[in-house]
Amino acid sequence: MKLVIIGNGMAPGRMLEHLLESAPGRYDVTIFNAEPRVNYDRIMLSPVLSGEKNYEQIIIHGDGWYIKNGITLYKGHKIVAIDREAKTVTSDHGVVEPYDKLIIATGSVPFILPVPGNTLAGVLSYRDLDDVNAMLLAAQSRAKAVVIGGGLLGLEAAAGLEAQGMDVTVLHLMPTLMERQLDPAAGYLLQRAIEDRGIKVICKANTKAIVGDKKVEGVELADGRIIPATLVVMAAGIKPNAGLAKEAGLATSRGIVVDSGMHTSDPDIYALGECAEVGGHVYGLVAPLYEMARVAAAHLVDEGSTAAFVHNDTPTKLKVTGIELFSLGDFADGEDRHEIVLRDASAGIYKRVVLKDNRIIGTVLYGETADGAWFNDLKKKQVDITDMRDTLIFGQAYQGGAPLDPMAAVAALPDDAEICGCNGVCKGKIVGAIQEKNLTSLDDVRAHTKASASCGSCTGLVEQLMSVTLGDAYNPAAVQPMCGCTTLGHDDVRRLIKAKGLKNIYAVMQELEWTTSCGCAKCRPALNYYLVCDWPGEYADDYQSRFINERVHANIQRNGTYSVVPRMWGGVTSAKELRAIADVVDKFNIPTVKVTGGQRIDMLGIRKEDLPAVWADLGKAGFVSGHAYAKGLRTVKTCVGTDWCRFGTQDSTGLGIRIEKFMWGSWTPAKVKMAVSGCPRNCAEATCKDVGVICVDSGYEIHFAGAAGLDIKGTEVLGLVKTEDEALEVIVALVQMYREQARYLERIYKWAKRVTIDEIRRQILDDLDKRHGYYDRFVYSQNFAQVDPWSERVSGLHKHEFKPMATIGMADAAE
Template identity: 45%
Template sequence: MVAKKKLVMIGNGMAGMRAIEEILDANPDMFDITVFGAEQYPNYNRILLSPVLAGDMAVEDIILNEEQWYADNGITLHMGKRIKKIQRGYKKVIAEDGTEVSYDNLIIATGSNPFIIPIPGVDKEGIISFRDIDDCNAMIEAAKQYKKVAVIGGGLLGLEAAKGLINLGMDVTVIHDQSTLMNMQLDQTAGDMLRSSLEEQGMKFSLSTLTTAVLGKERVTGLLFADGTSLECDLLVMAVGIRPNKALAEESGLYCNRGIIVNDHMQTITDASVYAAGECAEHRGVTYGLVAPLFEQAKILAWQITGQGLKSYGGSAVSTKLKVSGVDVFSAGDFQGSPEADVIEYLDRSGGIYKKLVLEDNKIVGSVLFGDTADGPNFFHMLQEGRDISGQRSSLLFGNSVLGDSGHSGIDQASRMAPDTIVCGCNGVTKQTITDAIVKEGCTTRKEVTACTKASGSCGGCGGLVEQILASVLGTAFDASIQEEPICGCTDLTHEQVKDAIKGKHLTMVRETMNVLAWKGEGCHVCRPAINYYIGMYWPLDAEDDRYSRVVNEKMHANIQKDGTYSVIPRIHGGEAKADDLIRLGEVAKKYDIQTIKITGAQRIGLYGVKKEDLVSVWRDLDMPSGFAYGKALRTVKTCVGSEWCRFGTQNSTAMGIRLEKTFDRSWYPAKTKLAASGCPRNCAEATIKDLGVVGVEGGWEIYVGGNGGVKVRAGDLLCMVETDDEVVEITKAYLQHYRETGKHNERTAPWLERIGLEKVKQVVVEDAGNRKALVERMDLYLSTLTTDPWQDRLQDEKQPGEMVEFKEYTAIEIPVQVVNA
């Protein structure tokens, strides 16, 4: 076995850890990894410090990698240990507490330090920067004692800090040495609009103001400005910018300028075994302070260090969004433009909307958006692509919606975005990646998408867009899934909560369940059938089926028709009829004057127009079992002729269908469940639009699941291929039991499968043999309880006059009266 190489990383921040994640992705076994972090926290999302300060999030919420994550990935983490020395000659690092670790490769990701302007008095108490969790906590503490705060710096960081302090109830004045707020990202117009918007939120400003001294004895009491004026304050926040933290690298002889100089592969130009990434690195003369470029660098670094070949970093175009609630600002590229630049502008001051595109040769080179930033990612994408927009000059600023808005402009916009458009600038996540997560991984909420793709996991600014993509991909399934609603108005509990209670508290009766769970009233046609299903599903041996919690069809064991008569559809397994049954069906139809005999859509024979009081007699005369055509039950197994007769047939689909229908006869599900068996890939039984369908191929069967031919057609997904009929039955048992257990009442397999995810279902039903066995056992137990036919049961009841009165409701009570005024 080849010994692992030793990788040490100095810095436990976002860029460094992203590089480690990329390295683990590329080659998890290549390195023994040791990480040194100066802070007492695992890797957290620095971008989200503002919401922490604003009180919208807690420190725990912004932790990116828990300590457990390091352990799980075999990474040695030294928290709170600052490295004091890199001995490049010995290839080792030494921490302040004396810890020594040698390395084959070293990554320096020490980030940056807040810049403290060198003016008299900056060493006084009551001065805080805004850079890490400790700063955040210090501000929150200070807000309890002090009320008047000055923030020096009207950039991104300063404004976010100021907003947080306002939320903490402080009187906040922002001092900025320029005339425009966020002048690194905004032009004068946008800066002015931003100022009025923030003023409305209670922020005060002192622009074009140069601070010359901090006043006070030990603690800050005020600021002195260049024009001679002053401002009183008892807390000062310095947020004028950051400086790359290069001291350690510089001392160890690595060539530095503003930051640590790296080549296009993120190696320091002094020592090829040492890499640098993030805010501490300087590449082609540029240092970055935003998160998106850092992540690009992390990718290149991982590519190089794991020896996957050459890939070069060419620098990053950057876009910015301000994370202050109620203010939408977007900026990208050369937003200012030269005086003679080609500019398209839209300005609505009272509406608070400003959009500006800076063009060069009909290509977007920069953009500023205020108020309506929905098109920001689009414009940024066009900028990166260098797309010629000469044909769209007149419409571009009105966004994609102008191209055709069908009433849901947000969704519309998401659906029109090009697949390779970057949705999450922080993490470089494209629309395609998000769509894949929704379609292939079954993500249905923003949280799940974030867990899956990291989109909206950093600044969160693209969260709305992610939701729009969810909505556009999932369609009507979106709302239901993201907003888990109570079952109905009779309770505040969701399906899952009710299921958990039934399972956990061993509830076996509908009324008992409603009492225990404090139902409002006696339940309705939505919740009672659901509870009745769940108790039967969890407790097949003990549950008491409540007829009066079943809807009419299931209660009557017949389908009510529009005129109040019923249909009678007997079981004909696999659709293979017997002559005697057909003769009897004809005789019964004649005897009871049944208007319509129809071959149903599911290959069975239905008698339509049977009067309620004739139902029991019809069943008696037919002497055939119930076909369950009325229930959330196994309906039929549709079959083609198969190999017995068909010259193309490869498998005996009729026999397979009969076997399946007999196996699952009388079983109940969250919703009606239809099966099919086709004998060859011509698929005459349409098995790929069934809840489960099998298609015979040479040497076995393909099993498709989650198909539906109803309102919303859905082609089934291939669950697996098996060789024998026994395996078909086994997989079908496991799959249907998994559906029985995890489906919501009234949820067909098509939406269920999309909710749970094909991969998950595959894993539970096919790949995990132990779990499959357990599912089959539970299904077998359930099937073993289904011993009687409901029609025969009703006949038995009727045969005992005077004793069983319960089911006499098939007959009306006749009283010899003419109703007055009828």
């Protein structure tokens, strides 16, 4: 049976997960996606806009998922016609695909105000990643933006643009913000919180025109005011995208009309998601859309299924960091209704529960939303609250006897209490999964139950459930803090350095609320590396935050002397170089000379004061620092390849030298050692290196993530490339990806285990744009990194490092 899906958003994605689980192989699936990408979490667009997450982090189904499940995905193909007679669909690129069953999941389109100027350059909507990317681009100008619409979407857009440094004004037609979800009191509190962030809010603002010549220059209001702007975001609402279905002759009203089993007026065609209309309702929040997905999958598996979609109110939450907001159901005033209100002005808390016949019909919580799930549960079950009416508004902890701690409150929730609203996961399912599958981490619970896997606002509840279920076996501080100076982990710190544009160590410590005045020996080198990596050319390397070896460019030994390793490109040397080394050894009385595992010569036991003179002599012979002390590119080991070896397939020595000359000087999270072998006999031992190349007749096999230290691990194969140029490009891009993502002191093999080999392969081998982006950023940063530290110091840089401050003789001391 052939199943064709038009649209690749979250609803059809979830539908496929259900389908693959209950009837794998039943359908041969083809998807047409008008967007040129895979299924990602649209709820998370706001965090992407504000810089708290990136696109990779919000992908739901990566390319590998489609391949693994044998699904054909046409990216960037918009379906332009459905022929119900012939049972085919046609894309704008001319692909004609037959179907037995068809699913329409075309989502919604933004409502664009019908005012003059609405097509000017600089007018955007806020629906998909392209919109977000366009906004991020516009935000670089740090100029003025106007967001039209003070609803959920508009406020998230405004907060995101503000976080990106824009001067933002929100225009809202109604008297208070989010009037569909909030009563005026909560709307007022929200407006104040939004304004506190520096965002201007104008309510009762009726947009008359968007003014400008070719490009947006401002927004004109009906009262004549003009708000200057170079970017206008329309977030005034959405409407179901039912045009295609209508042209095909299917019944439509506001959306595509479907029955409770998601069938359209054609029995072989289903519709689901934001484009579908069920029982007169259309939906925009994810929970009902996922419910549609479940129902549609059930009917696709079994035509006689009784699964039916039932309307349910869905709580609304605003995803703006620092603003707690929860709204549910109906909260308009009315004759037959009672309300209970709690206000705490100084704490900025407002709670309102609306009752009818002693049952909850609506709830608004602002400032403190922990009881949202509990109120939702009471409403859903239509619990008579007469007995607890006096204390209801204080929340679950105050019901019956002494106040409960939050843990006990979670423990007291019934098994069918909903924990994750987005995915409709109840407490019993989570507890069951934890116990049956021995889950011990939040990621495991997400993977198995989907709880907290969408918007993430129930993460705290899920963690509490894990604590209750596992007891001491669960360690909620799953994120290991960087050090004792902060509660943040490395990943959060790296993300926030970028998102907040923090460009020196003091800014990081201030903004991220370090608990010590100037850090410690653990965090300072890490922060220094992150700043060096993230802001090349802008950040001034803080040598006082580097470990001594990187500060004096030599390796400290147990007796306080140093060892010096000059660079020998690819491990190749000459009589002249060896003679120069011999002379230095004699002149400075260097006690030990040793050959290293990376094909270099190490001179050990040099006094610190002698280092600049040693480097001066080595420099005259053409040597530069070998960086044997660095968290950076160390050595590229090679074999003799086609130059000499009768088995060599490529010029391995030449490639090794080329890589080393291209990449030396770069700082990395931990040391990076490489090797190039000229044939699979692998004399350069490339298969236990951080990055290795095995030359073969047909090209270059790129290896990575090996280890031969505390851990022993053979490399993974990244892939085969045909030319030396491509090998270099792939290796450089791989190392840059590692530089940008890994935690300080994390070797490549550990980083790769975390982000997965598939993901690295996808970004470096499959996605050329990504690869070139990494490559270009590495090349740019080399402008600042590729400076020989030895010659700098021979010329006098940091000379305080190498000389005593003073020498006090016997006479002085005895005085």
